[in-house]
Amino acid sequence: xxxxxxxxxxxxxxxxxxxxxxxxxxxxxxxxxxxxxxxxxxxxxxxxxxxxxxxxxxxxxxxxxxxxxxxxxxxxxxxxxxxxxxxxxxxxxxxxxxxxxxxxxxxxxxxxxxxxxxxxxxxxxxxxxxxxxxxxxxxxxxxxxxxxxxxxxxxxxxxxxxxxxxxxxxxxxxxxxxxxxxxxxxxxxxxxxxxxxxxxxxxxxxxxxxxxxxxxxxxxxxxxxxxxxxxxxxxxxxxxxxxxxxxxxxxxxxxxxxxxxxxxxxxxxxxxxxxxxxxxxxxxxxxxxxxxxxxxxxxxxxxxxxxxxxxxxxxxxxxxxxxxxxxxxxxxxxxxxxxxxxxxxxxxxxxxxxxxxxxxxxxxxxxxxxxxxxxxxxxxxx
Amino acid sequence: xxxxxxxxxxxxxxxxxxxxxxxxxxxxxxxxxxxxxxxxxxxxxxxxxxxxxxxxxxxxxxxxxxxxxxxxxxxxxxxxxxxxxx
Numbered sequence: 001x002x003x004x005x006x007x008x009x010x011x012x013x014x015x016x017x018x019x020x021x022x023x024x025x026x027x028x029x030x031x032x033x034x035x036x037x038x039x040x041x042x043x044x045x046x047x048x049x050x051x052x053x054x055x056x057x058x059x060x061x062x063x064x065x066x067x068x069x070x071x072x073x074x075x076x077x078x079x080x081x082x083x084x085x086x087x088x089x090x091x092x093x094x095x096x097x098x099x100x101x102x103x104x105x106x107x108x109x110x111x112x113x114x115x116x117x118x119x120x121x122x123x124x125x126x127x128x129x130x131x132x133x134x135x136x137x138x139x140x141x142x143x144x145x146x147x148x149x150x151x152x153x154x155x156x157x158x159x160x161x162x163x164x165x166x167x168x169x170x171x172x173x174x175x176x177x178x179x180x181x182x183x184x185x186x187x188x189x190x191x192x193x194x195x196x197x198x199x200x201x202x203x204x205x206x207x208x209x210x211x212x213x214x215x216x217x218x219x220x221x222x223x224x225x226x227x228x229x230x231x232x233x234x235x236x237x238x239x240x241x242x243x244x245x246x247x248x249x250x251x252x253x254x255x256x257x258x259x260x261x262x263x264x265x266x267x268x269x270x271x272x273x274x275x276x277x278x279x280x281x282x283x284x285x286x287x288x289x290x291x292x293x294x295x296x297x298x299x300x301x302x303x304x305x306x307x308x309x310x311x312x313x314x315x316x317x318x319x320x321x322x323x324x325x326x327x328x329x330x331x332x333x334x335x336x337x338x339x340x341x342x343x344x345x346x347x348x349x350x351x352x353x354x355x356x357x358x359x360x361x362x363x364x365x366x367x368x369x370x371x372x373x374x375x376x377x378x379x380x381x382x
Numbered sequence: 383x384x385x386x387x388x389x390x391x392x393x394x395x396x397x398x399x400x401x402x403x404x405x406x407x408x409x410x411x412x413x414x415x416x417x418x419x420x421x422x423x424x425x426x427x428x429x430x431x432x433x434x435x436x437x438x439x440x441x442x443x444x445x446x447x448x449x450x451x452x453x454x455x456x457x458x459x460x461x462x463x464x465x466x467x468x
Contacts, residue, residue: 020394115468127389147389170460180397188390195397199425199460205433205453214407215436215452225462234427235458306468373468 001040001106003342008034009135020181021128023173026374032124033376034132038347038363040382044106045143045361051109051283052100052351052358058281059114060356062273063089063264074289075269076303076330078231081260084240088259093247094157095259095355096182096222097122097150099362101371102349103337110285110337111274112348113301116265117258118224120178121377122146125352125362127181129379140381143361147185149354154189156355161257162219162249163192166212169224170198174373179224198225203238210235210242210254219249222257226266228304268303268332285335297336302326308372322370339369346371347378409434410448418446427457 008030009015016024016032024032040048066072067089072082099119101112126146133142165186167179176195183193194212201218202211210218223230230236243260244253264270271287278284292298292314300312302324309324315336340347348371350362366375411424414431418440424432438451 017398018395020391020398022398118468120468123394127391127394130389168459170462177394177397180394181391183393184391187393193393197460198462199427199457201459202434202454202456203458205455211454214409215454225459229462230459233459233461238458 001038001044001104001340001347003036003038003345003347005036006034006136009132015131015135016128019128019131020123020177022177031374031376032128033365033378034136036345036365036378037136038378038380040143040380042141042382045382048102048104048109048349048351048361049143049358051102052353055100055111055114055283056353056356056358058274058278058283059116059265059270062270062277063261065277066264066273071269071273075264075267075273077228077263077267080237080240081227081231081263084243084260085263087245088243089261089264091245091247093244093255093259094160094220094257095262096153096157096257097355097359098258098262098265098353100351100353102351103339104349105338105340108338109283111271111283112285112334112337113268114265114270115350117262118226118266118306119350119352120174120224120373121350121362121364122178122352123181124377125350125360126150129362129377132379133381137381142379142381144359146352146354146360149357149359150182150185151188153355154186154191158189158191160248161191161255165191165193165220165222166196166218167193167222167224168196168198168201175224179222182222198223198230201235203235207252208242209252210238217252218254220255220257226304226306227258227260227263228267268301268305268334271332271334285337287332287334289330289332292333295333295335299334299336301332301334303330303332306373308370308375311370313369320368320370322372341369407436409436409454410438410440410451412438412448416448418442418444418448420444424455425457427461432457 098116103110169175244250244255272289275287305326310326312321345365352359364371411419433455435451438448440446440448
């Protein structure tokens with residue numbers, strides 16, 4: 001795993017904008033950063049792919065473990081959501097994608113967290129870095145089959161969803177563009193779709209069901225919106241009561257993608273449960289829910305934290321912390337990972353899964369050890 | 383690792399250019415007594431009994447009673463603060 005500096009394409013802003021990445025810069029600094037790239041060996045890509053598949057198997061086992069041992073309280077999952085989580089875990093309604101964030105220093109691969117519910121940076125990983133490779137290194141390769149796998153997954157799901165498949169977002173530009181790209185992949189699979197803002201989702205008081213912008217019931221709804229946020233809102237209970245059961249659409253009920261069982265994996269408590277199940281596993285870091293125990297080098301993460309918010313790093317006598325809206329916890333404590341750092345650039349790998357299968361890689365860089373939503377996306381090749 | 387050379391992204395490009403527009407059926411925002419209110423009253427998600435009536439009838443002024451129609455409440459989601467992907 002090596003980092004190389006390179007001169008960006010002279011018109012890179014225009015190029016990536018024309019490919020759909022309108023948020024290529026944030027506050028005048030590149031978010032899409034092609035002044036560098038990361039090179040992997042094919043052996044390293046094989047290792048990362050195998051590690052992702054292995055971690056996915058472990059997360060499936062962890063889901064069974066949580067249900068069998070009733071660990072919901074430790075994960076701070078609302079009691080009202082438990083029947084729906086159990087039901088969807090058993091019925092396996094449509095689920096699409098996720099992204100594991102991995103630390104890799106060229107030697108050890110460690111799971112940092114699993115963004116299983118609302119992952120973004122998808123356009124950069126699936127499209128923009130692929131076209132960058134064609135422009136700059138057309139004879140090289142990239143770990144990236146995201147687009148094909150998304151289309152293939154929608155084709156599989158076509159008989160399990162009810163068009164028009166609605167894609168909901170909260171109005172943020174990145175989220176709007178992410179669901180727009182996902183709509184393109186569904187469209188390529190022959191599934192008609194529509195977009196809606198979360199705030200525009202309606203509750204039909206006469207028929208007791210969710211509706212779109214007008215009065216058409218929402219049969220299948222993809223939401224780029226966290227389950228834990230959704231459940232705490234005025235319509236949260238309606239979502240639980242009206243949720244479709246089984247794995248096919250049900251008249252008058254809504255089928256949600258990602259399904260509510262993804263709360264088990266998007267929660268940082270998963271890290272402690274995995275460590276309990278697989279102590280000293282080479283792909284895991286020590287993790288606990290009650291305290292850092294005997295760790296002197298560790299990271300404190302909010303169970304429901306997002307985008308690097310409210311992360312505290314304790315490294316012996318040194319410490320580092322980010323701010324955010326999750327300051328009240330609850331927390332998970334995870335051992336400090338060996339993250340690759342070159343010339344002051346810390347790199348975290350986002351390993352994508354479609355339909356539970358490894359599907360591609362995105363590299364994010366930061367000037368400090370915590371990756372936040374505004375930190376740079378840097379292309380890769382092998 | 384990818385077979386295709388081109389990735390068709392019509393919806394994405396439309397969204398990136400800001401050209402995606404929605405369309406909705408005619409509706410009136412009303413309070414708990416079916417008196418017409420601005421849409422913001424219903425979208426706030428904080429007014430008890432606020433809802434939209436679809437295909438209802440009224441004089442068109444705020445405060446008018448809207449009769450008939452189909453009752454839909456909105457604004458019950460979307461208070462997460464934005465940027466909820468990760």
